[in-house]
Amino acid sequence: MRVRPDVSVVVIAYNDARRLPRAVASTLAQSLRSVETVIVNDASTDRTGDVAERLAAAHPGRVRAVHLPVNSGGCGRPRNTGIDRSDGRFVMFLDSDDLLDRHACLNLVAAAEDTGADLVSGLCTRVFLNRPPHAKNRTRPWYPRLYERSAVYGSLAENPDLLYDTLSTNKAYRREFLDEHGLRFVERLHYEDLLFTAEAYLAAERTALIPHRVYNWLVKEAAAGPSISNRRAELANFADRLEIHRRIDMLFALRGAHDLKRAKDVKFLNHDLVLYLRELRGRDPGHRARFLDLAAGYLADLDPRACEDANPMAAIAAYLVREGDHAAAIAAAEHRPDHSELGAPLLERDGRVFWGGRAPRGALGRRVLDVTGFGFHLRPLRELCPGNTVTRLEVGDGCARIAGHVLNPLGRVPPDAELSAVLVFRDRRGRAPAARIGTDVEHRGDRLAWRAEFDPRRRVRPIGFVDPLWDVRLRVTVNGETMVTRPGTGPGSPPLNDVDLPVRPRLSRLAGDVLRSHVTANGHLSFVLDARGRGARVAGTLVRGAVRTRAGRGSWRRARRLHRSARGALTSRRTKIAVFNRVLTRLPVRPGLAVFESHLGRSYSDNPKYIYRELRRSGREVDAVWSYRSSPEGFPPDARLVRRGSWAYYRALARAQFWVDNQGFPDGLRKRPETTYVQTWHGSAVKPMGLDQPRLKSAPAAERRRLHRMVDRYDCFLVRSDHDVRTLCPALGVRAELLPAGYPRNDPLVTGVDGDPDLAAEIAGLRRSLGLEEDGRRLLLYAPTFATGPRGRPVRTLEPPIDPDAFARELGEDFVLLLRPHYLCRADLPPSARAFMRDVGDVPDVTPLLLLADALITDRSSIVFDFALLDRPIVLHLPDGASDHGGDPGAGYVDLERDAPGPITRTPDELVAALAGLDAAEAVHAPRRRAFAARFGEHDRGTAARTVVERYFADRRRAC
Numbered sequence: 017m018r019v020r021p022d023v024s025v026v027v028i029a030y031n032d033a034r035r036l037p038r039a040v041a042s043t044l045a046q047s048l049r050s051v052e053t054v055i056v057n058d059a060s061t062d063r064t065g066d067v068a069e070r071l072a073a074a075h076p077g078r079v080r081a082v083h084l085p086v087n088s089g090g091c092g093r094p095r096n097t098g099i100d101r102s103d104g105r106f107v108m109f110l111d112s113d114d115l116l117d118r119h120a121c122l123n124l125v126a127a128a129e130d131t132g133a134d135l136v137s138g139l140c141t142r143v144f145l146n147r148p149p150h151a152k153n154r155t156r157p158w159y160p161r162l163y164e165r166s167a168v169y170g171s172l173a174e175n176p177d178l179l180y181d182t183l184s185t186n187k188a189y190r191r192e193f194l195d196e197h198g199l200r201f202v203e204r205l206h207y208e209d210l211l212f213t214a215e216a217y218l219a220a221e222r223t224a225l226i227p228h229r230v231y232n233w234l235v236k237e238a239a240a241g242p243s244i245s246n247r248r249a250e251l252a253n254f255a256d257r258l259e260i261h262r263r264i265d266m267l268f269a270l271r272g273a274h275d276l277k278r279a280k281d282v283k284f285l286n287h288d289l290v291l292y293l294r295e296l297r298g299r300d301p302g303h304r305a306r307f308l309d310l311a312a313g314y315l316a317d318l319d320p321r322a323c324e325d326a327n328p329m330a331a332i333a334a335y336l337v338r339e340g341d342h343a344a345a346i347a348a349a350e351h352r353p354d355h356s357e358l359g360a361p362l363l364e365r366d367g368r369v370f371w372g373g374r375a376p377r378g379a380l381g382r383r384v385l386d387v388t389g390f391g392f393h394l395r396p397l398r399e400l401c402p403g404n405t406v407t408r409l410e411v412g413d414g415c416a417r418i419a420g421h422v423l424n425p426l427g428r429v430p431p432d433a434e435l436s437a438v439l440v441f442r443d444r445r446g447r448a449p450a451a452r453i454g455t456d457v458e459h460r461g462d463r464l465a466w467r468a469e470f471d472p473r474r475r476v477r478p479i480g481f482v483d484p485l486w487d488v489r490l491r492v493t494v495n496g497e498t499m500v501t502r503p504g505t506g507p508g509s510p511p512l513n514d515v516d517l518p519v520r521p522r523l524s525r526l527a528g529d530v531l532r533s534h535v536t537a538n539g540h541l542s543f544v545l546d547a548r549g550r551g552a553r554v555a556g557t558l559v560r561g562a563v564r565t566r567a568g569r570g571s572w573r574r575a576r577r578l579h580r581s582a583r584g585a586l587t588s589r590r591t592k593i594a595v596f597n598r599v600l601t602r603l604p605v606r607p608g609l610a611v612f613e614s615h616l617g618r619s620y621s622d623n624p625k626y627i628y629r630e631l632r633r634s635g636r637e638v639d640a641v642w643s644y645r646s647s648p649e650g651f652p653p654d655a656r657l658v659r660r661g662s663w664a665y666y667r668a669l670a671r672a673q674f675w676v677d678n679q680g681f682p683d684g685l686r687k688r689p690e691t692t693y694v695q696t697w698h699g700s701a702v703k704p705m706g707l708d709q710p711r712l713k714s715a716p717a718a719e720r721r722r723l724h725r726m727v728d729r730y731d732c733f734l735v736r737s738d739h740d741v742r743t744l745c746p747a748l749g750v751r752a753e754l755l756p757a758g759y760p761r762n763d764p765l766v767t768g769v770d771g772d773p774d775l776a777a778e779i780a781g782l783r784r785s786l787g788l789e790e791d792g793r794r795l796l797l798y799a800p801t802f803a804t805g806p807r808g809r810p811v812r813t814l815e816p817p818i819d820p821d822a823f824a825r826e827l828g829e830d831f832v833l834l835l836r837p838h839y840l841c842r843a844d845l846p847p848s849a850r851a852f853m854r855d856v857g858d859v860p861d862v863t864p865l866l867l868l869a870d871a872l873i874t875d876r877s878s879i880v881f882d883f884a885l886l887d888r889p890i891v892l893h894l895p896d897g898a899s900d901h902g903g904d905p906g907a908g909y910v911d912l913e914r915d916a917p918g919p920i921t922r923t924p925d926e927l928v929a930a931l932a933g934l935d936a937a938e939a940v941h942a943p944r945r946r947a948f949a950a951r952f953g954e955h956d957r958g959t960a961a962r963t964v965v966e967r968y969f970a971d972r973r974r975a976c
Contacts, residue, residue: 018077022050022105023121023188026098028091029055029112033063040071040079042115042232048122053079054102056094059087064112092201092208095184099194106188113234114185120230124188127226131168134193134220137178138230139163140186145236158183158233167225172217176279180287182213186231189216202263206256214264214280218271251306254292258314261288281322285330289315293333293349297505297539304342311337323384332371335384343507344372347403350538357502359403361462362392362425367848369393369426373462391813393426393847396858397499398647400425404490405506406541408467409515409533416517419467421460422492422501426847429494431459436493439468441476441531441543443483448522451476457492466490472517472531478545480527486543496649504540512541516548592666593684600670605690609639610674610969613681615698617645617660618839619860620652622678623696623734623960626760626863628652629774630961636969641668650860674968680726687729692968695730695752696760699878700740700952703801703908706747724749732968734759736881737954743909757963758956761863765885766958769867779864786854791832793852796931797869799836799862800893801877813837813844814857817873817893818924820849826928828852836865871934873927876908880917884949885956889934889941890918893927917941917948 025043029036036055043053053075055068068081082101088094095109106125110116124136140158147154157163159180169175184201193199197219201208217223261284268277289311296304315338323331329348336345347359348371361373369392370376370385392400402423410417418439429435437457442450453475455468478486490501505512516530531543610631612624620642631638632654640655643665648657658664661682672691675681678698687693706712712719730752735741736759745754769776783789803811814837816823823833833853835843843855856865866872866882871889874880883890892912912920918941921927930937 018103019050020103020105021052022048022125023108024052024054024098024102024104024106024191025108025110025116025121026095026102027053027055027110027112028058028094028098029060029064029068030058030087030094031060031062031064032112033060033067036064036067036112037071039110039112039115042118043110044075044078045118046116046121047119048125051078051121052102052104054098055079055081056098056101057081057083058094059084088203090204090206090208092203092205095208096200096203099191099200102191105191107191107194108188109185110231111185115232115234117229117232119228121188123226123228124230127166127224128188128190131222131224133168133222133224134190135187135216135222136224136226137163137181137187138226138228140181140183140231140233141229142233142235145234157229158186163225163227165227169223169225170221172220172223172276173273176276178217178223179214179276179280179283182210183231184209184213185233187213187216193220202260205259206253207260210257210260211263211267214267218267218273218276251303251310254307254310257288258310261314278319278322278325281318282325284318285322285326285334289334289337290330290349293337293346295537296346297350297535304346308337308342308345312340320380323380328387328390331384332387335381336372339377339381341372341374357401357403358392358423358425359506361423362387364393364426364847367846369847388846391842391844394842394845394855397428397494397497400428400499401501402499403506404501404503406503406509406512409510409512409541411472411515411517414471414473414518415469416472417467417469418503419465420490420503421463421465422490424459424462424464427462429459429464433459433494434496435459435464437466438491439466440489440491442487442489443478444485444487444542445483448479448483449477455490464492466492473520476517476519476531478519478521478528478531480521480523480545484528484545486531486545488541488543498647502540504538505535506539516546517543519545521545589661589682592661592663593682596666596670597684597686600667601686601688603667603671605673605688606639606671607673608637609641609668609672610676611641611643611668611672612655613643613660613677613679615839616679617643620650621761621861622698623760624676624678625861626763626961627676627694627696627964628655630760630965631969634962634965636965638674638969641672681729683722683726685729692731693729693752694732694734694964694968696734696964697744700736700881701744701747701909702876702878702880704747705744707749708747727751732964734960734964736762736956737952739909739952755964755967756955757967758953758958758960759882760961760964761861762882762885762953762956763958763961764863765866765882766956775864775867779867782859782864782868786834786856788832788854793830793832794870795834795868796831796871796873797834797836797856797865797883798873799865799877799879800838800875801879802838802840810840812841814841815844816849816853817895817927820846820853822924822928824849824852827931831931834865834869836862871931873931876912881949881952884917884945885953887942887946887949889938890945891927891930891934892916892918892920893922894920895922895924915944915948915951917945 027039027043040053040055043051055071057065057068065083072079072081082097084094084097099107106128108121120138124138127133128136139160142156142158144154162177162181172178199212199215199219201212264280265277268280292307296307315334323335326334329351333345333348336348344360350359360371363370363373363375365375368386369388371387372385376382376385402425404420404422406418406420408417408419435457437455439453439455440450453468453470455466457464457466488503490503492499492501512533512535515533518529519531521527528545528547530546530548532546533541533543536542612628614620614622614624628640642651642655642657643660644651644657645660651657658668669675669681669685675687675691675693676696678696706723707720727749728751730750732755733745733750733752735745735754735756741754764772764775769779798817800814814835816833816835834856835845835853837843837857843857845853845855859865862879866886871891872880872883873891873893875892875894880890919930919937921930
């Protein structure tokens with residue numbers, strides 16, 4: 017008598033003789049032994065039927081083969097046949113090109129028996145076969161948030177998010193449950209999984225989820241014959257998907273499950289629709305129009321409230337498809353948090369920013385299209401990456417002509433901006449030198465028009481064979497700030513595929529003779545090195561044939577591994593530090609060479625800036641080198657610039673007579689005795705620092721040793737008062753000479769700017785750039801310290817301390833508020849606040865802002881010590897309500913309740929009242945403020961920069 021198996025795995029196959037044995041092997045290898053495999057051959061025309069019979073013959077009693085007489089054209093009928101021909105207590109499904117995890121059956125059945133569930137689902141993982149085996153992005157779980165832990169649900173209403181996982185293949189179903197409810201797959205329609213699983217979720221009295229991987233969905237990108245689920249380019253495919261969704265809608269309506277219907281609609285917007293829209297850009301206009309007509313017809317019947325519950329960009333895409341703004345809809349679908357390309361115009365109305373170039377219609381349109389919270393209006397141009405549409409691509413008489421236009425979102429690029437542009441061709445693998453081609457660019461209102469003409473044979477020089485793929489970037493510089501854009505398709509683009517640019521590879525024309533254009537899946541213009549001439553075609557065929565042999569593949573892989581490892585070893589930070597310590601420090605020190613750095617190379621600012629200025633003013637013969645982190649813009653033109661972390665940076669540090677910075681040069685560098693390290697630091701301590709921080713106290717000893725190594729390199733440490741000597745120096749473990757000179761950046765705060773025309777001009781230019789030349793209102797500077805959220809996560813955006821509408825109403829006639837976020841943050845300032853608030857986060861040096869401000873609002877930031885020197889009003893806004901007593905080692909070194917140089921506020925209303933009464937409260941707070949400045953800035957006398965220069969650079973005075 018045959019024992020009933022625990023699980024029947026239905027394996028469906030069509031023309032897949034090669035992969036079917038692998039799929040069946042994954043069922044035979046299950047750790048649960050009582051598993052039968054039912055292969056359903058969907059009338060294949062290759063050897064699939066014979067392979068199925070051989071597998072059944074090789075494993076009698078464990079594998080059976082069933083053959084359909086006529087191909088069904090989908091997955092529904094083969095799966096239904098498998099259900100009917102199976103005997104197991106549970107039924108599972110497997111596609112012939114995928115694999116089950118070894119413990120899939122065991123884990124699913126165990127969970128079903130433990131919980132009594134009718135349906136048990138486990139984690140499905142997509143495995144991208146074209147990617148390297150150890151690549152981080154080779155595997156991607158399917159909606160992993162659903163499977164973070166084991167869970168049991170009595171109904172779908174308890175977790176409507178289950179509708180995001182409507183795969184049938186990562187689940188086990190009780191056979192009695194399927195038969196009792198007559199659950200079978202719809203036939204002659206694709207995406208039958210969606211309807212089948214929705215019906216199963218609704219019918220199940222109990223559904224269990226387990227956090228174990230059960231199914232491996234094998235994905236071969238750019239495959240010659242994509243699977244049914246990947247044929248999203250076919251209109252019939254999308255029509256089937258919409259029909260399935262309509263049937264699910266009817267199912268929910270018949271059950272009266274209106275909330276589930278709305279949850280399903282949200283899932284459709286977040287997943288299904290976006291999936292298709294992201295592949296539309298490269299399609300021909302006719303295809304796009306027909307597709308979007310289909311989508312609009314379905315969206316017209318959707319509950320409009322689904323747009324308000326969906327992800328913002330998915331909702332925008334759906335709303336604009338229905339409204340007929342196809343270009344902006346596709347751009348919204350393509351936009352992702354980690355992908356900053358801005359592919360649609362923005363519109364500002366009533367202080368809000370909206371997606372697309374049209375004013376939104378009605379309350380729903382205003383709510384859905386409002387993207388003010390995305391902060392597009394706040395981001396620097398270099399982070400926006402505006403959409404770039406190619407309007408011309410042609411070759412004639414050996415000359416390539418490319419033109420297009422870049423979006424100018426919200427008019428961020430003014431008409432009088434100084435513009436320049438470079439078109440860059442770059443080998444995707446980074447093996448060949450990039451080609452940089454000068455490009456004409458001009459301002460045309462809401463866009464920047466560009467064009468380039470060049471001889472590609474002279475300007476673009478591939479190596480050949482090893483650099484087949486080339487990308488294009490347009491680098492546009494606006495008033496010194498560079499933004500990088502990717503040319504591609506858009507409204508008005510001509511056909512961009514199969515345009516040949518003639519080139520001459522460095523390995524002769526046998527390596528290829530044209531760069532053939534093509535459009536990527538994301539709609540960007542790229543090129544492939546190809547062969548048009550007979551010699552190049554023959555040579556390419558021979559090389560590709562050699563590489564396809566076993567010996568050729570092995571040699572090619574070894575060469576690539578060697579290249580990658582060699583390149584990584586030569587450019588890694590560890591290699592550079594080792595070379596610095598063992599080789600570069602043997603080079604002779606260059607007298608007068610000084611390396612300056614501020615905030616790890618982020619800007620030309622702070623104490624190092626004012627020491628540098630004093631060196632130039634006093635005529636010292638110093639060869640100054642400034643390090644920059646990302647952009648050289650804003651650094652002094654008469655200094656040598658090196659990128660932080662580059663070989664030139666390490667070479668300059670190794671040969672320098674002086675190091676000057678305010679934070680810390682890289683750990684691991686051994687400073688040579690001939691080098692003098694002047695550590696200026698960047699502020700007196702309010703909060704616990706260094707070894708006094710709870711984080712560092714509980715950290716491994718290696719972290720504390722690292723701090724000691726870095727601090728022990730100092731030869732000089734600037735202090736402002738005895739407070740620094742008692743708190744900051746012991747906390748950091750400073751053993752260097754303490755120079756009681758004050759901070760060079762504070763010299764102008766004490767002496768003013770009358771004797772410093774350069775700084776006076778800088779402040780005047782700052783006032784002009786902020787639009788404050790004719791404004792008689794007083795300036796409030798809001799400059800809090802870096803903050804962390806409730807879970808210790810850093811807060812990356814700074815909001816105004818007072819609601820903009822309330823500020824305008826209560827204080828807008830008398831004050832302008834300048835928001836100065838910490839350099840690791842960004843101000844979140846709505847466009848409507850421009851009349852009475854300004855974002856000054858991009859101003860690299862805070863000293864001119866302090867001189868400009870009439871009053872300061874801050875919290876526990878050390879900026880309070882600096883501003884107190886100006887003897888102007890200060891308000892401490894501490895909205896968290898902490899008392900911040902210095903006696904508590906976790907609270908800080910300063911008792912703000914006792915020593916505050918101004919009023920302390922806890923709420924926005926209190927802050928408004930304090931600002932409105934600034935002048936009236938001066939009689940109370942001015943004496944406290946002066947005592948505060950005298951105590952914490954006792955060495956700030958306006959001579960700090962001169963003291964440092966005379967103490968350490970005395971021998972660099974230029975001879976008369």
